[in-house]
Amino acid sequence: xxxxxxxxxxxxxxxxxxxxxxxxxxxxxxxxxxxxxxxxxxxxxxxxxxxxxxxxxxxxxxxxxxxxxxxxxxxxxxxxxxxxxxxxxxxxxxxxxxxxxxxxxxxxxxxxxxxxxxxxxxxxxxxxxxxxxxxxxxxxxxxxxxxxxxxxxxxxxxxxxxxxxxxxxxxxxxxxxxxxxxxxxxxxxxxxxxxxxxxxxxxxxxxxxxxxxxxxxxxxxxxxxxxxxxxxxxxxxxxxxxxxxxxxxxxxxxxxxxxxxxxxxxxxxxxxxxxxxxxxxxxxxxxxxxxxxxxxxxxxxxxxxxxxxxxxxxxxxxxxxxxxxxxxxxxxxxxxxxxxxxxxxxxxxxxxxx
Amino acid sequence: xxxxxxxxxxxxxxxxxxxxxxxxxxxxxxxxxxxxxxxxxxxxxxxxxxxxxxxxxxxxxxxxxxxxxxxxxxxxxxxxxxxxxxxxxxxxxxxxxxxxxxxxxxxxxxxxxxxxxxxxxxxxxxxxxxxxxxxxxxxxxxxxxxxxxxxxxxxxxxxxxxxxxxxxxxxxxxxxxxxxxxxxxxxxxxxxxxxxxxxxxxxxxxxxxxxxxxxxxxxxxxxxxxxxxxxxxxxxxxxxxxxxxxxxxxxxxxxxxxxxxxxxxxxxxxxxxxxxxxx
Numbered sequence: 001x002x003x004x005x006x007x008x009x010x011x012x013x014x015x016x017x018x019x020x021x022x023x024x025x026x027x028x029x030x031x032x033x034x035x036x037x038x039x040x041x042x043x044x045x046x047x048x049x050x051x052x053x054x055x056x057x058x059x060x061x062x063x064x065x066x067x068x069x070x071x072x073x074x075x076x077x078x079x080x081x082x083x084x085x086x087x088x089x090x091x092x093x094x095x096x097x098x099x100x101x102x103x104x105x106x107x108x109x110x111x112x113x114x115x116x117x118x119x120x121x122x123x124x125x126x127x128x129x130x131x132x133x134x135x136x137x138x139x140x141x142x143x144x145x146x147x148x149x150x151x152x153x154x155x156x157x158x159x160x161x162x163x164x165x166x167x168x169x170x171x172x173x174x175x176x177x178x179x180x181x182x183x184x185x186x187x188x189x190x191x192x193x194x195x196x197x198x199x200x201x202x203x204x205x206x207x208x209x210x211x212x213x214x215x216x217x218x219x220x221x222x223x224x225x226x227x228x229x230x231x232x233x234x235x236x237x238x239x240x241x242x243x244x245x246x247x248x249x250x251x252x253x254x255x256x257x258x259x260x261x262x263x264x265x266x267x268x269x270x271x272x273x274x275x276x277x278x279x280x281x282x283x284x285x286x287x288x289x290x291x292x293x294x295x296x297x298x299x300x301x302x303x304x305x306x307x308x309x310x311x312x313x314x315x316x317x318x319x320x321x322x323x324x325x326x327x328x329x330x331x332x333x334x335x336x337x338x339x340x341x342x343x344x345x346x347x348x349x350x351x352x353x354x
Numbered sequence: 355x356x357x358x359x360x361x362x363x364x365x366x367x368x369x370x371x372x373x374x375x376x377x378x379x380x381x382x383x384x385x386x387x388x389x390x391x392x393x394x395x396x397x398x399x400x401x402x403x404x405x406x407x408x409x410x411x412x413x414x415x416x417x418x419x420x421x422x423x424x425x426x427x428x429x430x431x432x433x434x435x436x437x438x439x440x441x442x443x444x445x446x447x448x449x450x451x452x453x454x455x456x457x458x459x460x461x462x463x464x465x466x467x468x469x470x471x472x473x474x475x476x477x478x479x480x481x482x483x484x485x486x487x488x489x490x491x492x493x494x495x496x497x498x499x500x501x502x503x504x505x506x507x508x509x510x511x512x513x514x515x516x517x518x519x520x521x522x523x524x525x526x527x528x529x530x531x532x533x534x535x536x537x538x539x540x541x542x543x544x545x546x547x548x549x550x551x552x553x554x555x556x557x558x559x560x561x562x563x564x565x566x567x568x569x570x571x572x573x574x575x576x577x578x579x580x581x582x583x584x585x586x587x588x589x590x591x592x593x594x595x596x597x598x599x600x601x602x603x604x605x606x607x608x609x610x611x612x613x614x615x616x617x618x619x620x621x622x623x624x625x626x627x628x629x630x631x632x633x
Contacts, residue, residue: 025621082624087619109459120454122370129370136366137458137465139359233383240584 013191014094015221016059016082021054021091023077023245034207051077053245056093059223061188064215066232067225069242075219075225078242079193082223083113096188109138112182116194119174120181121166127177128162131184138185145184152180155210172203180209183220188215193222196231208234229325241329243336252327259333263323267307268293271314278308289316294323363468371472389478393430397422398552400517405539416493417583423486425546425575426549428478428513433472436518440470443525444539447614448532457515463613510579512600516573519544519600526607529614531562532623542569549558550574566599573599 027047029348030040035325053075059065081093081105084107085101093100098107101232114120121130137240154161155351156176161169169177182190192211196204208231214220226232232239233253241256249256257263266281268291275286280300281293293303309315362386380492404410404418413421432441439445443466446452449487473480488505502601524542528535550571554562573596579585581592 077622080453083453083457085456085619086622104456105459105461108457118454120457124374125370129373133366136362137460139459186438315606344624 010154013061013097014058015061015063016057016065016223017092017211018055018057018081019092019094021052021055021078021081021083021088021093022050023074023086024089025049025051041095041261050245052081052088055076055242055247057247057250058241061221062215062219064211064222064224064235064237066235066237066239067223067242068227068229068232069074069248070226070227073242074245075242076193079113079115079191079223082189082191084108085109092303109185110187111189111191112187113191114175114178114182114193114195116175116192116197119166119178121169121174121177123167124165126163127158127169128167130166130177130181131309134152134181134184140185144186148186152183152245155213156180157206172199172206175203175207176210179207184217187220189221189223194222194223194226196226196228198322204228204231211235224306229329236292239330243333248336249332256332257322257325257328258298260328262298264291264295264297264302265321265323266295266302266317267291267315267317267321268309268315270309271316272351274313276312278305281305357384360464360468363464364471364473367468368472368473371474373511375474385475386478389476390482393479393482396429396547397426410553411555412585413555416490417579417585418490418553419486420490420494420496420583421575421579422551423483423488423555424488424510424513424579426479426486427483427485428482428510428517428574429547430476430508431514432517433453434476434480435467435471435514436521437470437472437475440466441518441521442539442543444520444528444532444535447525447528447618447623448536452618453623460568464593496520498582501543506582509582509596510592513573513575513578515600516596516603517546519603523610525612527549529618545569546571546574550576552576553580555580569609570599570603 025048027049028040029045029047051072055074055078057078066080067075077086081088082095082100084095084104086177087101094108095107098110100107120134120321121127123131131149134140140148153162156179158177160182161173161177164173166177179192179195188212195211196207199207211224212223215222221232222235222237224232224235226236236253239249239251239256240247240353249259265284266278268276270276270289270291273286273289274292275283277283278295278300281295284292284294286292293305297320304319306315315354359633375382400410400418402424404413404415409459410418435441439451446455453470455462455469458465468629496502519533521539521543527537527538546569548571554572557565562572566577577592578596581595
């Protein structure tokens, strides 16, 4: 990058801290029947939804945290609490040591938030105008602005769209411009709520690459929510999984995978079409002389399986793959909901999540 | 956080406003023509009545023209200060777009006071309003001393504040009932302007009170102009009526808005319009 990175060393301390945070929403309930409509005028039926249930979370400065969970798990609520857009019902929220609601102005000056379905760009103006606007509103000093601008323009390849009206950008271009705009005041904490939503593969790769570079070069703390677990895994981040407002898992992606064993797939190409019988591996299917197995590499090490196969037939080719992270997460959620695990994985041993 | 920052933010928004208007000749022409037609059209009816009957009630033709100029100016300033739905705040609140404002590192009032600033769009209307006031004041025999001009400015600003405060007081209902508040806010705006270009001397007393409180249309132009022109029954205190009312309306608006904002931060917004966050 052409611009010098201001944070060569990792900052220390806590960027985000949630202590016993509860957040409930009230939701009106009624059917479309006239009687029910009239009754609800007199006695509205209101239910309370617990979006967060006593969440404790600490994010260190300079860390990337992937904040995952199914729809309605409480991810966006957490991001809104950290931005000061919502207040917790109970518990304490601290962002860079500040209360985001009571010290809103000081807090939002040091953080940045990007919401995948929202844009901060001025709709009827070129991208450049939104950056000029941000410089004034955020009161960014001239030299810092120029340095940051050069950095984000190169990092996110904004030059080609610099003069384009925001409303004429593609979704991928818009997201890059929004991320650049979020970064131009050198935030210490970057909150990203579904930033890859709707992006194509290439746009996603660029976005995730930019986030990694930003964290590595500037030490920016990143907290990112997404449904897309493979995306999050690419960030090599710590992952926190929410389930029904509570933290269901907190650790690395490797640890997440190990909660259901070291699940892998083995592909064997043999000299004939008969699949070898392997103890410790389940045959998923065969296509001609190519056979696919599912196994737990911890319980059934690969050399042992290959030895078994080689004893039964002539091996032409061998491939192993780790199970897609989506499969791992799906199984974790199935377990949390108390449902049987997906059929393919049902016969494998597993550990339990918190 | 002083005047300098306010002016800097306004200057930046004025630059953006200019760049938007000057994007193409067509855009510039459309804005200019629409602005002139709209503003002239809004006062034509009252002016023709005054022309036909050589005034309305106690008001001479020039005095009516003065009041119309005053109304045009107040309306133009309102649009220039509170564009992009800053004036129609129920839309911002009810469409979840207050979030964007809350993410800016400056007091909310400063964001709201500057983000809707679009002076060039209203330049034509401001010129028409100021021009009508100047011509009509001469026709009405007003001695435009510096003190009188200062009073005129005070009355214009007070009328403006009343309109903004009234819109915010009703618009803040969107913190609780977003969908209904958008309708209410649209109605309160149109009701305020529906008879703003007419002198209200002839209406029943109870109705006049309503038109100065529940719907403060009398403060848009009628009452401040009556005081400035010394129309009978003239009394010195009339000059402070509009500024005093502005203070009361502003206090009510601040109170309701703050309560609503507390509610918003507790409950959040379940609605969001993706059509550009300032629409």
